[in-house]
Amino acid sequence: MHTGRLASTIAGLLLTTLAPLAMAASCADLPPSQVEVILLETPASRNFSYSYRQLRGLTEDYNRRDIETLGLARGTASARFEVKGQILQADGRQTECASFNIKLSYGFSPIVVYVGREFPPGTCAHDEIYRHELEHVEAYRQHARALHEEITQQLKRRFEGGPPWHGERGETGQRLQRELDERWLPYIHRLLDKVKLAQRKIDSPEEYARIGDSCDGEIKRLLKQPAR
Numbered sequence: 001m002h003t004g005r006l007a008s009t010i011a012g013l014l015l016t017t018l019a020p021l022a023m024a025a026s027c028a029d030l031p032p033s034q035v036e037v038i039l040l041e042t043p044a045s046r047n048f049s050y051s052y053r054q055l056r057g058l059t060e061d062y063n064r065r066d067i068e069t070l071g072l073a074r075g076t077a078s079a080r081f082e083v084k085g086q087i088l089q090a091d092g093r094q095t096e097c098a099s100f101n102i103k104l105s106y107g108f109s110p111i112v113v114y115v116g117r118e119f120p121p122g123t124c125a126h127d128e129i130y131r132h133e134l135e136h137v138e139a140y141r142q143h144a145r146a147l148h149e150e151i152t153q154q155l156k157r158r159f160e161g162g163p164p165w166h167g168e169r170g171e172t173g174q175r176l177q178r179e180l181d182e183r184w185l186p187y188i189h190r191l192l193d194k195v196k197l198a199q200r201k202i203d204s205p206e207e208y209a210r211i212g213d214s215c216d217g218e219i220k221r222l223l224k225q226p227a228r
Contacts, residue, residue, distance in 0.1 A: 040107030052116030073136035075108035124215035
């Protein structure tokens with residue numbers, strides 16, 4: 001049995017609201033920039049409509065012929081920035097300074113658990129395969145949780161505690177957008193992608209053999225049946 005691990009997509013969204021700061025006398029009056037990091041944890045959904053042969057096409061190892069994809073736990077890496085800010089125009093409105101509230105939401109969402117329809121709910125085979133896939137679901141969640149402190153510290157180190165952002169009029173928000181897109185989203189994606197290491201440990205040869213031999217040979221018998 002083989003389990004898919006990471007759908008290699010990551011979403012980035014920057015919602016920048018730059019509100020004029022009417023009461024500020026100078027850039028020094030701007031509040032400090034703040035960072036908030038939210039961990040996305042949504043319940044895993046289930047899909048038992050695919051045949052195990054169709055599930056092979058959903059995996060990263062779909063060209064392998066030495067394994068069968070009886071079930072699959074497929075998580076999508078997701079990271080989304082939402083930004084609000086305050087801006088102060090100065091020097092005849094040709095320059096500006098700004099501070100930002102930056103919120104990052106990240107994790108694996110959605111997570112979908114598949115079991116081949118040849119193994120219907122209530123059978124021993126289904127239960128064995130499904131139980132294995134839940135180990136992969138937990139690996140997704142544990143990996144995302146373990147990253148929270150590192151990601152939070154890195155973002156706070158970069159964006160909190162410094163002076164206001166300065167630039168030409170309309171430039172500060174664009175500069176922040178580029179940095180989030182070009183530096184921080186790829187960084188978070190690389191961290192999330194490391195979940196593959198934990199998933200490979202779950203899919204050991206011994207685990208494949210154990211599941212294949214379980215249920216008094218029920219799984220092996222089903223695999224010998226013609227496609228349906």
